Amino acid sequence: xxxxxxxxxxxxxxxxxxxxxxxxxRLLSDRGLAEEVTQEVFVKVIARAHQYDxxxxxxxxxxxxxxxxxxxxxxxxxxxxxxxxxxxxEPAARGDGVERVLIEKExxxxxxxxxxxLSEEQREALVLARYHxxxxxxIARVLGISVGAVxxxxxxxxxxxxxxxxxxDASWNxxx
Amino acid sequence: MECRELNERAVDRLxxxxxxxxxxxxxxxxxxxxxxxxxxxxxxxxxxxxGEDPDPEGTPEFRRRGLELLEEEMLRLRVRRFRPKPRLxxxxxxxxxxxxxxxxxxxxxxxxxxxxxxxxxxxxPAASPMPxxxxxxxxxxxxxxxxxxxxxxxxxxxxxxRHTVExxxxxxxxxxxxxxVLSRSAENAGERSRAIELVQQHYGAGVTPASPDIVAxxxxxxxxxPNPGVRKKAADALSGMPMTPEIRSAFLDxxxxxxxxxxxxxxxxxLAAAAKESPxxxxxxxxxxxxVDPSENGFVRARAASALKTMEF
Numbered sequence: 001x002x003x004x005x006x007x008x009x010x011x012x013x014x015x016x017x018x019x020x021x022x023x024x025x026r027l028l029s030d031r032g033l034a035e036e037v038t039q040e041v042f043v044k045v046i047a048r049a050h051q052y053d054x055x056x057x058x059x060x061x062x063x064x065x066x067x068x069x070x071x072x073x074x075x076x077x078x079x080x081x082x083x084x085x086x087x088x089x090e091p092a093a094r095g096d097g098v099e100r101v102l103i104e105k106e107x108x109x110x111x112x113x114x115x116x117x118l119s120e121e122q123r124e125a126l127v128l129a130r131y132h133x134x135x136x137x138x139i140a141r142v143l144g145i146s147v148g149a150v151x152x153x154x155x156x157x158x159x160x161x162x163x164x165x166x167x168x169d170a171s172w173n174x175x176x
Numbered sequence: 177m178e179c180r181e182l183n184e185r186a187v188d189r190l191x192x193x194x195x196x197x198x199x200x201x202x203x204x205x206x207x208x209x210x211x212x213x214x215x216x217x218x219x220x221x222x223x224x225x226x227g228e229d230p231d232p233e234g235t236p237e238f239r240r241r242g243l244e245l246l247e248e249e250m251l252r253l254r255v256r257r258f259r260p261k262p263r264l265x266x267x268x269x270x271x272x273x274x275x276x277x278x279x280x281x282x283x284x285x286x287x288x289x290x291x292x293x294x295x296x297x298x299x300x301p302a303a304s305p306m307p308x309x310x311x312x313x314x315x316x317x318x319x320x321x322x323x324x325x326x327x328x329x330x331x332x333x334x335x336x337x338r339h340t341v342e343x344x345x346x347x348x349x350x351x352x353x354x355x356x357v358l359s360r361s362a363e364n365a366g367e368r369s370r371a372i373e374l375v376q377q378h379y380g381a382g383v384t385p386a387s388p389d390i391v392a393x394x395x396x397x398x399x400x401x402p403n404p405g406v407r408k409k410a411a412d413a414l415s416g417m418p419m420t421p422e423i424r425s426a427f428l429d430x431x432x433x434x435x436x437x438x439x440x441x442x443x444x445x446x447l448a449a450a451a452k453e454s455p456x457x458x459x460x461x462x463x464x465x466x467x468v469d470p471s472e473n474g475f476v477r478a479r480a481a482s483a484l485k486t487m488e489f
Binding site (some may be wrong): 017025115158161 | 193
């Protein structure tokens with residue numbers, strides 16, 4: 001891709017776009033916006049391919065660009081994250097009853113609401129650790145912070161979630 | 177392990193980054209400390225609950241549009257490389273082209289009378305007529321040969337004499353000379369390119385309207401020049417001129433037939449820009465065909481599709 005190879009760019013997109021979309025979707029809580037930002041990330045990546053120095057994993061480099069893009073977008077929008085659950089692709093019911101599907105939908109909504117209430121910094125660190133399984137050092141590289149700061153952000157995020165759930169979210173209670 | 181260490185150990189455990197030893201210490205501690213046990217349980221439940229949000233999947237539309245955007249961006253970066261060279265350097269090159277072209281043009285059209293030929297010796301056939309050789313004439317492509325058994329020799333050469341033609345771009349003589357250069361005189365791709373750059377700078381919308389001769393020479397170059405770089409330059413020069421049926425037709429031919437994708441892309445850009453101003457059925461049809469042509473280059477296909485999207489029918 002650094003040599004301007006279109007097939008390289010397409011291969012990069014095919015390989016990393018799904019993970020980046022999951023990341024931006026959880027950071028922005030808006031599927032349409034997440035798709036747009038993810039696509040923008042890859043466009044930026046093409047223009048900045050020469051800046052990739054190979055020191056970090058490609059995925060980390062992409063996550064870092066995506067995290068910045070999400071922050072920029074949120075700063076522009078200046079509005080609280082929303083949870084347009086209807087925009088989420090509905091998982092196949094696989095013969096389950098309507099009630100089961102509704103409960104799952106409720107749980108997803110509850111998780112998204114909880115994530116949306118975290119601070120931006122906490123959400124970034126938590127999502128990278130919980131949903132992408134990145135080790136502390138990699139998260140630190142992505143977010144440009146120390147490993148200690150990563151742990152602190154994750155810990156505070158977990159504390160916030162515990163407090164929220166202990167207050168009695170209906171979906172949380174339904175799940176436990 | 178002490179209670180104050182719980183938070184860090186708990187996070188390490190949740191993220192799967194706890195060492196076996198620290199894990200054992202944590203287990204031992206919460207087995208003996210009900211408060212820490214409750215805290216750890218709550219943290220684990222919260223962590224687990226996050227798993228109730230399944231990974232969203234990208235839709236086919238997201239993938240299609242993403243790849244399309246990438247193609248457009250790659251294309252944009254490639255097109256940038258066609259920027260003209262700095263103006264001063266270009267002007268010097270263009271001047272050289274004009275001078276060389278003027279030489280051929282005027283040498284062919286204004287021959288001075290031949291100098292008096294030497295008196296032939298008795299019985300020997302006269303030499304071929306000697307061309308006019310001015311003081312600044314240059315002989316090139318020399319060749320020597322024996323002609324038959326008579327002992328005569330042949331000396332072949334090209335004669336060029338330097339001339340400079342000056343005039344405003346609107347001057348019909350200057351325009352005619354440029355058209356001549358474009359259509360016949362420039363011998364290599366570099367000279368043809370520089371002649372086109374000269375035309376591009378001085379003729380077009382907002383400057384001097386190009387003469388029919390120049391337009392014809394450029395459309396002919398776009399259709400037939402063997403060098404793709406020259407065809408691309410002709411397309412660029414034509415794109416700066418007001419759209420006419422002749423120019424549109426040349427671009428449509430280029431879009432359909434040119435072997436070089438950069439030329440086809442230039443054709444798309446110009447045709448699409450013109451069609452936005454004044455919709456043209458042939459243009460729209462050609463763009464539609466390109467947008468769905470599976471054998472077409474991905475950039476060209478994507479650009480055709482994206483050009484169609486920007487048009488209002």
